[in-house]
Amino acid sequence: MVELASNNFSAPVNQKKKEVNKPDKFSSAATLVNTHDKNGTGFVGIRSLSADIEKAFLQLGITPKHKDFLRFSYPDEGEEIVYRHCRVVFGVSSSPFLLAAVLAHLLENVPADDTQLGSKLKLSFYVDNCVTGVNDIAQQQEFILRSKEILSRGCFNLRNWESKHISKSTGTTKLLGIIWDLDKDTLKCKIDFESSGETKITKRLTLATVQKIFDPIGMLCSVTLTPKILLQNTWKLKLAWDSSLPEEIVKSFF
Numbered sequence: 069m070v071e072l073a074s075n076n077f078s079a080p081v082n083q084k085k086k087e088v089n090k091p092d093k094f095s096s097a098a099t100l101v102n103t104h105d106k107n108g109t110g111f112v113g114i115r116s117l118s119a120d121i122e123k124a125f126l127q128l129g130i131t132p133k134h135k136d137f138l139r140f141s142y143p144d145e146g147e148e149i150v151y152r153h154c155r156v157v158f159g160v161s162s163s164p165f166l167l168a169a170v171l172a173h174l175l176e177n178v179p180a181d182d183t184q185l186g187s188k189l190k191l192s193f194y195v196d197n198c199v200t201g202v203n204d205i206a207q208q209q210e211f212i213l214r215s216k217e218i219l220s221r222g223c224f225n226l227r228n229w230e231s232k233h234i235s236k237s238t239g240t241t242k243l244l245g246i247i248w249d250l251d252k253d254t255l256k257c258k259i260d261f262e263s264s265g266e267t268k269i270t271k272r273l274t275l276a277t278v279q280k281i282f283d284p285i286g287m288l289c290s291v292t293l294t295p296k297i298l299l300q301n302t303w304k305l306k307l308a309w310d311s312s313l314p315e316e317i318v319k320s321f322f
Contacts, residue, residue, distance in 0.1 A: 114201040115208055115233055116253065117214075118243055122225040124196035125163055128156040128170055158273030164195050187213055194244055194285060198226060199207040205233050257281060257288055269318045272309045276307045294320075 121127075129155060130138060138153035140159075156163050171193055178186035192200040202211050212229055219226040230241055232253040240249050247256045259280050267273075278295050281288060298320055302313060 084197060100241055114203070115205055115231060116201040117198075117208070117211070117229060117231045118200075118241075118248070119198045119212075119226050119229045121196040121198070121219065122227050124224065125156045125158045127223045128166060130154055130156065146295055168193070170222065171224075175218070176222075178218055178221075182214065182218055185211075188219060189215060189218065197244060199243060204261075208233060244287075246287060255287070257283075257291070268310075269313050270310050271299070271307055271313065274299050274302065274313070 135152040135154060138157060139147050139150055139151070141150050143149075153296050156166050172190060175186040175190040186202065189198070199216075200211075202208050208231065216226045230248075230250060232250050237252055240247050242248070243255065247258055248254075259277070274295070278292065278299055281291065281292055281293065283292060298317055303319060305314070307313065
């Protein structure tokens with residue numbers, strides 16, 4: 069379906085054209101999440117890092133025999149011209165899978181010296197975002213350089229590195245939808261919701277509030293589970309979308 073090739077983004081249809089048994093030197097993304105301090109004081113023993121791949125989907129070329137599945141038309145002076153995408157398209161439901169498959173293939177076939185790092189990076193990606201960490205600051209620069217080199221073999225540019233221990237990184241940034249305070253090295257979630265005594269609490273409003281929390285890897289599931297259960301209870305009551313909720317549910321949710 070895909071290939072790492074240098075084709076144009078789109079063109080008219082009729083136009084021709086080892087596994088190594090060594091101790092883990094770098095912490096995995098799973099370790100990074102699981103070792104976060106319960107008191108909110110940062111990652112315990114982990115120097116957290118994040119990065120992303122520049123224009124990741126556009127680095128994947130479509131094999132010629134599959135380009136017809138990505139056709140689109142564009143009117144030109146009354147004549148309809150049919151084009152075919154030559155690159156994996158951002159927004160198509162299969163695109164994240166294709167990117168993950170290519171990254172897995174790339175990282176599983178690294179040179180023997182990079183097997184350990186390749187295995188770590190394979191566990192560190194969510195689509196085109198890399199969330200990982202190192203055990204001490206001395207490893208940070210080496211890890212970044214080697215990671216960029218490995219990804220560059222597949223024409224991927226791993227960029228926008230952020231960490232508490234990178235001098236240019238300050239303030240807050242987004243980490244898979246969650247706010248990451250780089251100065252304090254803590255994670256937090258912010259929901260923009262304001263209610264007053266005149267606000268009508270309905271099933272529609274409750275669903276909208278729950279869906280404001282973007283948590284793709286489930287880091288906030290212990291917090292989001294309760295409102296989802298309460299929302300489930302509103303369905304059992306068979307209430308209309310814009311009917312006021314019972315007082316006991318309103319008190320529990322808000």
